[in-house]
Amino acid sequence: MSYNNILSDYQNGITTITINRPKKLNALNKETIQELHEAFDEADKDKNTKVIIVTGSGEKAFVAGADISEFAHFNVEEGGKLAAQGQKLLFDFVENLSTPVIAAVNGFALGGGLELAMACHFRVTSTNARMGLPETSLGVIPGYGGTQRLSQIVGKGRAMEMIMTAGMIDANQALSYGLVNHVVEQEGLLEFCESIAGKIMRNSSVAISEAIKAVNANYKDGVNGYEVEIKAFGDCFGTEDFTEGTTAFLEKRKADFPGK
Known part of the structure; x- marks a missing residue:
């Protein structure tokens, strides 16, 4: 463009x-x-x-x-x-x-x-x-x-x-x-x-996106940032990035995050 x-x-x-x-x-x-x-x-x-x-x-x-x-x-x-x-x-x-x-x-x-x-x-x-x-x-x-x-x-x-x-x-x-x-x-x-x-x-783009959302929630009126964090934390467990990150850690290698 x-x-x-x-x-x-x-x-x-x-x-x-x-x-x-x-x-x-x-x-x-x-x-x-x-x-x-x-x-x-x-x-x-x-x-x-x-x-x-x-x-x-x-x-x-x-x-x-x-x-x-x-x-x-x-x-x-x-x-x-x-x-x-x-x-x-x-x-x-x-x-x-x-x-x-x-x-x-x-x-x-x-x-x-x-x-x-x-x-x-x-x-x-x-x-x-x-x-x-x-x-x-x-x-x-x-x-x-x-x-x-x-x-x-x-x-x-x-x-x-x-x-x-x-x-x-x-x-x-x-x-x-x-x-x-x-x-x-x-x-x-x-x-x-x-x-x-x-x-x-080097890190998970999916996790970073969720972290941005959680940090910003602390500054929004009427929003409980802790609850946003809990949900975002849980959602990460359903991602391919979480699977890759934890597997790489256990296998003692560098993670190759798919961004999903």
Whole structure:
């Protein structure tokens, strides 16, 4: 599939999705959000794709925010609809994918960019990364899940400060907050993410999918995460991956998971 604003490339079990609007610092507009949805959906349905990496083109930005020109004139109803559609189409969609998603944050991740990174299953940043939610400086609040995911990841107090001040934090501060898992030099960012992907791909893709579902359940209102875990644990016993994994362990060999 061809896109106007993104690139999607598959290599050795990894699909790398690159937001490709460098002149706009990879800002998210409606078309880009739609294309990202389609690319993530396609990669998730591809049985050969075991890990998805999302990054931005160039050396300045992962995603420097939303394209403000698209919604500066919106009214209350239009603003609410924008947030609801965006969350459903991209941010909640990415969070709940069965395929692991790594955000390779190469520079600015602001507003919708940070919200996209937080929707991914975990984040790795380059040393020059700057992250923040500047929406209150525009008279609005984060609308793509930012108020919820940031507080879940870094805690209420730090989330409140970042949102209220509309300021940026650097890569090392993001690491100390637990907002990102690793900080590496920019030239080695994708290679580092690919090395993590390689470790992930050694394991059962079926079990990983169930683990994503169980972990996410802890953050959903009205859902008992322990019950989700119990069911997911039991379901694993009916998979070919479980049979292969336990047999390989008992036979003292490396498992060759069929992904079923």
